[in-house]
Amino acid sequence: MLEAVLAQGRAAAERLMADQCLIRRATGEGSDDDGNVVKTYEDLYAGKCRVQQTSAQAAQEDVGEDFQLMLRLEVHLPMSVTGLEAGDEVTITASAHDPDLPGRTFLVRDLFHKTHATARRVGVTERTS
Numbered sequence: 722m723l724e725a726v727l728a729q730g731r732a733a734a735e736r737l738m739a740d741q742c743l744i745r746r747a748t749g750e751g752s753d754d755d756g757n758v759v760k761t762y763e764d765l766y767a768g769k770c771r772v773q774q775t776s777a778q779a780a781q782e783d784v785g786e787d788f789q790l791m792l793r794l795e796v797h798l799p800m801s802v803t804g805l806e807a808g809d810e811v812t813i814t815a816s817a818h819d820p821d822l823p824g825r826t827f828l829v830r831d832l833f834h835k836t837h838a839t840a841r842r843v844g845v846t847e848r849t850s
Contacts, residue, residue: 723837730839735799738769738840739817742796744829746809765809771797771840772813772822791846794827798841805829811845 745762753759773795796811809829816822831844 727837727839730837731800734797734840735769738771738797738799740770740772740813740819740822741768741815742770742798743767743812743814744798744802744805744809745812746806762810765804766798766802767814768802769799770811770813772816772819773797775844793830794845794847796827796843796845798843800838800841802841805832805841805843807832811843 743764744766745764747760748763749761750758751761775793775795807829811827811829813822813825813827825847827845827847829843830846833842833844
């Protein structure tokens, strides 16, 4: 009985995932055709997601002489997405309802685990300045 209810909840959560994203992990460094050093990445997931802002307030950080405003959001993913780590990058590739989302890149900061979860919720930050 519980498994059936959980499956229904997961299906309902996935129906709300109207955005698309690419999640990747930095694996090292390489060089481009001009000899510039560039990061290399491994793609971990490409597919549906949902972006939710968890609070209206942003964290302010002073980094050296630079002031940065960090927005905290959650990205909801299907439960089949596993193996994510803090520092992974989430880039929104398409959005059905918010034309400002595609192209935004977030960094995974928090991983939430729950026995009866209907979606994989990942805490992310976006640097806005």
